[in-house]
Amino acid sequence: MKPNYKLQPWVKLIRPFTLTASLSPVLVAVMLAIRDHSFDWIDSLLCIIVALAAQITSNIANEYFDFTSKTDDKESLGPNHPMSMGWLSKTQVKGAMVVSIMITALAGLVLCYLHSWAYLLLGVAVCLGAIGYSAGPWPFSKHGLGDLAVFLFYGIVPTFFTYYLQAGRSYTDIWLLAVGMGLISDCILIVNNYRDYEDDRQKGKKTIIVMFGKEFGPKLYFTCGALSLLLLFPFAKMKGFILLCFYILIFTSNFRALKTTEGKALNKVLAKTALMVLAYALVASLLLLLEM
Template sequence: MSTYSRPQLWLGLLRPKTLFSGLSSVLVAIGYAYSQSHSSWLISVLLILLAVSAQIASNIANDLIDYKRGADTEYRTGPLRPLSKGLISLREVRAALAVSLVVLLTCGLSLIAMSSWWLLLVGLAIVLGIFAYSGGPYPLSYNGFGEVAVLIFFGWVPVVTSYYILGGDPLDSTLWHLATAIGLASANILLVNNYRDYAEDSQTGKRTIVVRFGRDFAPRLYMTNGLLAMGLLYPLFSTWSWVLLQIYILSFLQAHRSLQRSEGEALNRTLALTARNVFVLALIILGLLWLRPV
């Protein structure tokens, strides 16, 4: 009999800590739009709901596809995967995926109606990206392109598209700096996940970037992503910028040190720290926008 309560099982499936990534990108877009005198409370709420539902759908779809591929084995040291453990039925998981996709499509279609029809193509790309990440003839996460997918779908796509929907110029150079910064910080979440699951992925033929280049490569790429994310914020730098940046630097170094010194289940804490840091970076960006000279 399961020792987990039903709420714990559903939290294991939905993985709320991962919501920081999608939510952070939208908050950055909303904050930058507001700083440029583009704002709408209704659109902002819809964008936040869209980001949360997209992340949840992505999590569930990933678990569902990994379950069908047999990718979750006894080597797994990550957080609870209730489907692979048989603690939640396949029918329940499919129903949860359907609900998250309905919310995603409802918010997406509402935003399209309030903005431009061509955004339907962006919405379609997001839905396809959710399934192409772990499924299809060439699953990105199984071939070392997971981090690139995160940069695109948790950095460029949500930040630039959200800013455009709010009335901004999608070709704004500062906007792309911010989108890339959030995307790189978010990619580190997946990097830690792949670093932790190296043994299991090697056994199941999942050729993540860590499997391809070796475990020693992960901490170096983690540091590179973090440094680039901070450097890309230079358009927002002002006299007091370094005060705020120190907060992120300290948080980032704590997570990087944890990555270097941890193994197995201890890396789940590193994963949580990294997810937290994406949200911290988003708050730092909002602070820099507030301090930015007009």
């Protein structure tokens, strides 16, 4: 099936509905900086650019290297992949990956210039992590390390450093939020790997769910979601509990859908889980604002 318009393959390539995973931790860190009167709009904007560009790099790299290694094909259960569908060539996708890496690096270099060149090592780690998730001699996603990579690069790193660059300090609140963001962001990967369990197992891709069995997927999803929720309780006053109840309804609805859905229908659960990550960040942000 051909795309409906020229931009559609590129939109599918960057997988925009997953970008909540990179935007959400930065949003939470920015709101904490605002609460603590440490907000800097230049640092915040640059962190948003780095986070989004790094995830787009990772998404493009995942598309490119999964196609070249024959991990993805037309029969894959996930949303249509532009390369396997023949919509984009290797040269086009490789060029897009180079551009996204350059944007990530440029924004990161500006942050280094504004603060310290010691952060250059962190920037290199972010770029290598974006590529190393799918490529290299030991891809994280194929050796049971995908969940750890998501926890670090979509939780700890963006949340902590977005705040630290502005406030110049570290304390319990930022660590609670960073760990919470890492746990809830991992739910996106869990749905993805749960959907692809049979395909991954046949192709030798060792995700956590392949290693521990398909029934482990919903259990891990619930555990990550529940723990991330508990980490918000220290920020919830009486008014905040209404927000937590709202979020609990979203989470339980997605959890039930995960347990009762199979095959390509899980793509809807994946999209809803990505929105759930954003909902988590918004609830956390509102809880922080209520403390002001």
